[in-house]
Amino acid sequence: MAADLKQLSFDELQMLIQQARAQLGTARNDGIQQARKQITAILGHFDITLEDVFPGVTKRQPGRPAGKGKMPPKYRNPANPEETWSGHARKPGWLVDALRKRGVTLDQFLIAAPAKRRGRPPKSLTPKG
Secondary structure: OOHHHOOOOHHHHHHHHHHHHHHHHHHHHHHHHHHHHHHHHHHHHHHOOHHHOOOOHHHHOOOOOOOOOOOOEEEEOEEEEEEOOOOOOOOHHHHHHHHHHOOOOOHHHHHOOOOOOOOOOOHHHHHHH
């Protein structure tokens, strides 16, 4: 299937790339389905679960590395307090839009950390001994 790519126009190359990406996605999904069937068959044959083979793998969220929990929010949308961002990954749309405005900084959206107590604990909490 050697095509002479030098003979194709820019638009034809773009179309070929789009078609190849679509086909690659289909082939990947087919491979995943085939692997899933094979893994299920092996697990069934030995009467074991995926958790038996990979402890903890089924307890994590898909797409997140094992051992990493959900990050707490660091920034909040003042217009809608339910919208938050941990400061990791891509900025959410509400934050990107807000930062485009003149004079707006990321620090303005920080969620205030609870104040830490300094000094000695109250006498009622001091150990007796």
